[in-house]
Amino acid sequence: MPIHENEPGSLLDRVNKEPCLVNFLESPITYQCQNLDLVIDYYSVTDLPSRLHEWTFNLVKSNLLDMYKNSQGGWNEQEKRAEMLAPQARYLIARSATDPTDLKGFLLFQMIQEETMDDDIMANCAYCYEVQLMESARNKGLGECLMGLLYQIGKHWKLDKVMLTVFKANEGAFRFYTKKLGFELDEISPGACLPRYKARLFDYELLSKPCK
Numbered sequence: 001m002p003i004h005e006n007e008p009g010s011l012l013d014r015v016n017k018e019p020c021l022v023n024f025l026e027s028p029i030t031y032q033c034q035n036l037d038l039v040i041d042y043y044s045v046t047d048l049p050s051r052l053h054e055w056t057f058n059l060v061k062s063n064l065l066d067m068y069k070n071s072q073g074g075w076n077e078q079e080k081r082a083e084m085l086a087p088q089a090r091y092l093i094a095r096s097a098t099d100p101t102d103l104k105g106f107l108l109f110q111m112i113q114e115e116t117m118d119d120d121i122m123a124n125c126a127y128c129y130e131v132q133l134m135e136s137a138r139n140k141g142l143g144e145c146l147m148g149l150l151y152q153i154g155k156h157w158k159l160d161k162v163m164l165t166v167f168k169a170n171e172g173a174f175r176f177y178t179k180k181l182g183f184e185l186d187e188i189s190p191g192a193c194l195p196r197y198k199a200r201l202f203d204y205e206l207l208s209k210p211c212k
């Protein structure tokens with residue numbers, strides 16, 4: 001029987017009740033590289049201004065609409081909006097240090113439980129639902145910085161791993177996670193737990209990295 005660790009008093013339950021998950025980091029969180037001089041703001045979904053929600057949603061759409069349309073699940077605007085406004089959703093939003101309206105990219109995550117190959121064990125995951133940058137801010141290490149922050153958050157709150165879903169067709173992102181950041185196929189990813197002829201039928205993989 002699965003262990004429901006998000007029951008009252010469990011680790012995940014306690015973490016999800018925390019209003020701010022980045023208090024242990026120096027504030028403000030900054031990132032400088034090449035011509036980027038950025039501040040990274042943290043928001044719980046309940047504090048996220050609607051203009052920022054619209055901006056994050058539109059960035060996902062402009063970056064990945066074609067990929068979603070070509071995927072098995074297709075593009076479902078309502079579903080994506082609901083996912084991005086889930087009660088436990090947290091955001092890291094990168095913006096210019098000098099002009100707060102000049103937004104560069106964001107990472108959306110939730111602390112959730114995910115299955116493992118052991119029916120009796122669930123894993124506590126810092127799950128990256130989105131990492132999306134404006135085109136002009138890519139290839140300057142900002143994606144690595146945001147993923148690094150999520151890793152630090154997962155580690156600080158004693159979660160088991162950072163996890164995410166990626167379309168196989170998103171070859172650049174796949175390389176970014178695996179070659180640059182050291183993510184590997186999670187044990188429950190189709191490519192890891194199914195015979196090749198079945199795994200081929202899935203258009204995504206699940207990647208993870210332990211928070212050690």
Ligand SMILES: CC(C)(COP(=O)(O)OP(=O)(O)OC[C@H]1O[C@@H](n2cnc3c(N)ncnc32)[C@H](O)[C@@H]1OP(=O)(O)O)[C@@H](O)C(=O)NCCC(=O)NCCS
Pocket residue numbers: 063130131132133134137138139140141142143144145165166167170171172173175176180
């Ligand atoms: C994927 C993404 C978040 C990476 O962030 P980034 O700041 O550009 O990445 P970094 O600068 O930290 O790292 C770049 C490295 O990752 C690889 N990489 C990242 N995105 C790539 C892409 N689209 N094509 C090819 N390589 C890519 C490069 O090989 C590069 O390696 P290098 O540093 O050795 O040259 C960013 O490119 C992006 O927002 N892409 C569009 C949205 C997207 O696909 N999001 C992922 C959804 S799962």
